[in-house]
Amino acid sequence: MTSAIRFDGVGKTFTTRGRSFEALRDVNLEVARGEIFGIVGYSGAGKSTLLRTVNALERPTTGRVLVEGREISALTGRELGQARQRIGMIFQPFNLLQSRNVYQNIAYPLRLAGLTQAEALDRAEELLEFVGLSDKALQYPNRLSGGQKQRVGVARALANRPDILLSDEATSALDPQTTGEVLDLLRRVNDEYGVTILLVTHEIDVIRDLAHQVAVMEDGRVVEHGSVYDVFSAPRTPVARRFVSSVLHREPSAETLAGLREVHRGRLVQLHVQNRETNDPFLSRIARHHGVDFNIVYGGVSELQSRLFGSLTVELFGDHASVDAAIAELRETTSVVEVDAREVSRVR
Known part of the structure; x- marks a missing residue:
């Protein structure tokens, strides 16, 4: 340079x-x-x-x-x-x-x-x-x-x-x-x-x-x-x-999160989205594999310098073990943040 x-x-x-x-x-x-x-x-x-x-x-x-x-x-x-x-x-x-x-x-x-x-x-x-x-x-x-x-x-x-x-x-x-x-x-x-x-x-x-x-x-x-x-x-x-x-308003504030929690009773996680060299629909694929349903409740994806990035807050439904397994596999693909109305902990 x-x-x-x-x-x-x-x-x-x-x-x-x-x-x-x-x-x-x-x-x-x-x-x-x-x-x-x-x-x-x-x-x-x-x-x-x-x-x-x-x-x-x-x-x-x-x-x-x-x-x-x-x-x-x-x-x-x-x-x-x-x-x-x-x-x-x-x-x-x-x-x-x-x-x-x-x-x-x-x-x-x-x-x-x-x-x-x-x-x-x-x-x-x-x-x-x-x-x-x-x-x-x-x-x-x-x-x-x-x-x-x-x-x-x-x-x-x-x-x-x-x-x-x-x-x-x-x-x-x-x-x-x-x-x-x-x-x-x-x-x-x-x-x-x-x-x-x-x-x-x-x-x-x-x-x-x-x-x-x-x-x-x-x-x-x-x-x-x-x-x-x-x-x-x-x-x-x-x-x-x-x-x-x-x-960008990609992640919910504490107040917004509390409001989401009153409506959405499943497990909430935030998924980090970056430009990918594959069109793999990893979220739906992993959810199907573990018998888990999902619902995107907040966030979005933006384009910057011809590359995509963003954050999605996703609600996961299913039995506890299946949701745990789905989250574990999601972590192998992207950054995952488990969200709770009382605290947010980042897990890589």
């Missing part, structure tokens, strides 16, 4: 009025060139602070941040300015210049980089077409919708043909439909330009819909990371499970 970004033991401590706060604690991550990498966490987890170390808006107290092999946290002056030109950034509040029209907002970083007015105009026209705003070139930001403003923000971030694009909660202020449009645009940026995208968000559905890899942060630490499929299909940490359950 060729790294576009690497965090080596990154820590960040802020000191205010004699009191210190650790925003980042020993963060070690690699973002491969050309991938979309998401960082998710609740407010205060440290994700935005980590993002801002990539273009040295924040410098780590300990550790190193390497961008395309260079320790950006050690650069200053002209070298830092040149490195930042290869890193675009889009923000939640858009950060557009209100006194300049759309074309001027996009051309501004180009003129700062030394392009002539004609060169800046050509590049701005190219980007306006890319983001679908050619007809808005002379409009001012106060005449644009939130989604249009963010499209201008994306175009401006791409002005200097960056290798890396940073996105700091770029969709948090947008409605669901507009969020989808912006995510489609970022996907095109990655597909057509090959730009590495590092995004931070507290919206786990943004990670699900866009990212290839994800890191989950809590209290300044990365507590879990991996492919989006792996983290979504089998989250290992409590914070990751909370995020995933908030959008």
Whole structure:
């Protein structure tokens, strides 16, 4: 894997009025060139602070941040300015210049980089077409919708043909439909330009819909990371499970489980469903083999990155020994969680 970004033991401590706060604690991550990498966490987890170390808006107290092999946290002056030109950034509040029209907002970083007015105009026209705003070139930001403003923000971030694009909660202020449009645009940026995208968000559905890899942060630490499929299909940490359950609703809450128990008197088990290379109907086959009936009472199966995963809560009927035997055989095929209204115990 060729790294576009690497965090080596990154820590960040802020000191205010004699009191210190650790925003980042020993963060070690690699973002491969050309991938979309998401960082998710609740407010205060440290994700935005980590993002801002990539273009040295924040410098780590300990550790190193390497961008395309260079320790950006050690650069200053002209070298830092040149490195930042290869890193675009889009923000939640858009950060557009209100006194300049759309074309001027996009051309501004180009003129700062030394392009002539004609060169800046050509590049701005190219980007306006890319983001679908050619007809808005002379409009001012106060005449644009939130989604249009963010499209201008994306175009401006791409002005200097960056290798890396940073996105700091770029969709948090947008409605669901507009969020989808912006995510489609970022996907095109990655597909057509090959730009590495590092995004931070507290919206786990943004990670699900866009990212290839994800890191989950809590209290300044990365507590879990991996492919989006792996983290979504089998989250290992409590914070990751909370995020995933908030959008997938695969497993019943304690209240829902208590309600299910009042209606369904059989043995309840949860079956973990993953992408399978066989069409074996294992649940019905095993139930028939042991003379057990079953009823699916909760859960579902989702598709992510062209692979299936999910969880089904199943009620099993039959004599005690037959149900025990069926559960034992199910465990040979998939992960099984026996469910009781009073407790849930995981059995592999």
